[in-house]
Amino acid sequence: MTSSAHFPTVGVVGAGQLTRMMIEASARLNINIKLLAETPIDCAALISNNVEIGDYKNYDTLRKFCENIDVLTFDHEHVPLEHLKKLELQGVKIRPGIKALSCAQDKAIMRTTLSEAKLDMPRWAIVKNKEEIENFAAKIGWPLVIKSSVGGYDGKGVWIAQDITEVQKIIESPIKESSQWLVEERVNFKRELAVHVARSPHGQSVVYPVVQSTQVDGVCEEVIAPAPNLSDNHASQIQAIALKIAELLDVIGVFSVELFDLGDGKVLINELAMRPHNSGHWTIDGSNTSQFENHLRAILDLPLGSPSLTSPNTVMVNVLGGQFDDMYKPFMHCMARDPELKIHLYGKEVKLGRKVGHVNICGEKVSDLLERAHHAADYLTGKITE
Template identity: 45%
Template sequence: MDTRTGLPVVGMVGGGQLARMTHQAAIALGQSLRVLAASPDDGAALVAADVQYGDHSDLAALRTFAKGCDVVTFDHEHVPTEAVRELVSSGVSVYPGPDALVFAQDKRAMRQRLSALGAPVPRWRPISSAEDLRAFGDEVGWPVVAKAVRGGYDGRGVWMLAQGDPLPSGVELIAEERVALRRELAVQVARSPFGQVAAYPVVETVQREGICVEVLAPAPDLPSTLAVAAQQLAIDIATALDVVGMLAVELFEVDGGLVVNELAMRPHNSGHWTIEGARTSQFEQHLRAVLDYPMGETALTAPAVAMANVLGGPPGGIALDERLHHLFAADPGAKVHLYGKQLRPGRKVGHVTVLGDDMEAVRARAARAARWLQEGR
């Protein structure tokens, strides 16, 4: 408890943009957010008042960080499961807990658990040799998708393998069939220790080279029956895995239904639109959930919401500050969020959200704004 405010202290392991935006939500709630960052240059470390520095895999650093926190949560899934268990065993309230978090950390464990629950998943198999891969590919058809069991994100740790391709070396793998998808969707739910759940509208996510570049809320032309089924699926998964906090379920829409692709147990890129586009942002909702507060409303604030990620562009051109001047003059309704990151080609450095009545119009405005911030034109 923060004695200055009489309100809880939430510790967030990781100092990236998710912690930065959670800090913004904490301010409105009067909460004190403590951040464990790796560097003073981390996005959250640039803005938060209570920052400690340390390695998220160092148990001693985690123990020191957790002292005085009412609850500890995460802005990424890379904290070793064993370290999370040690924190819990020493009396620290950690959400999501290790028995849930492992299913966002370990793709093999996730596939095994979801399969046992009867959730729709691609056909998959653990792979340890070229013979394993060949047998699986011959069974489900080529090419197949190979994934690192741990550590992959934003297209990293994922390989599309044709017949005869060598296995990636030095990493544990699973292989999945290549799903004939119509598009990619995502649904987010929040769950509290009490068991209350709140689901957000289903969104469409647009990927390019393994990186999400657009999110459209609600997912255009999605039948209401399928939208409800996606929300119920996410609620069922959150409940079965005992998730506390935000859960993002990445989905493939296929002929005849849905297939679960990935899980994330934290605020997620597919929910950044909620800052302006929903009654309660995913960042406030995550805080409410881990503190066991009642959930906030998740309804849209406009009929159509489009979010576009801002990626680092080629070096040179006009300065970022000048790009903001031009963008705001051209589109004063565009809402910009920059993460305090150094610009590097292809790196997520921010996002833009646009609200309106027509999806195609807001999508075009968001894409134009993101492109201007990336390229200066």
């Protein structure tokens, strides 16, 4: 019997880069990871030796997948909740948990739940048609943010409507899973912040430093950790909000809160993600325990690792698919230019705008780290050639 025999197996639905980075974190913990992938070339499947290929929307596939695992977790929020409820009744440990997942899957439930807890958010309403949107606009004015309450991610399923003529186009757009929409005021924020919490079944929580994130077209582009020009007091308040939500929703695992910073000491909660998140990739190199390791520790009810910084500052910049489909030569160039750069590639087919990797760099001076990380990301994708 190997010593592995006593160690648990985590089942992960979805085989994208989040799962790939979970596998990377699992080896030294001697934790086994089994994947339910959609195709054998999903990027986590490429590095896994325990993959089932199947449709996560099919209950029987899920049930069979859960037979030899200790806990079930997720790369995304698209697994039908009714399937998970049935699996839970059969004793499958669903992590982060049904309540947390329902908030992540349906933004209307998320807004309703957080409002009941009196947490600060943009003004919002759940609407079913154009007339209800007009009534909401009459109260708070244009433009409005219109969100598909289910099925959106990375800016998909989110629109800005300048006036009522634009609304018609949006509510006839392809994402039709919603029978309702969430409409929100468009917040005039100074910047976006994010914070990550790991929470275990027995209630132990750790919270990472608050970071500043920049989105372009709804996709995370850059993260600075910790967020510059944020007082300790303000950072603690934001961490307290995240911990409050974790407890409120009984989250198990890593979850993230994205917030609007209004610049007057006030923040509004934008989105929640019930899993490791792009805005937390900096933790792989910038923190004592990465979000992926702490996710595994949390869902298995292992004691959590320290979220402390390994460096005064860390910058993360996403690498989005560009005109190069062979990234190996630019990869070499970036390594040669900057021996301290940590380039993380996901092994994905390069498509325009697709997340194919990220770079982390740790050090003292944020402006210097930003220049180096953006240079690498731009060079890797062919946006610049020197």
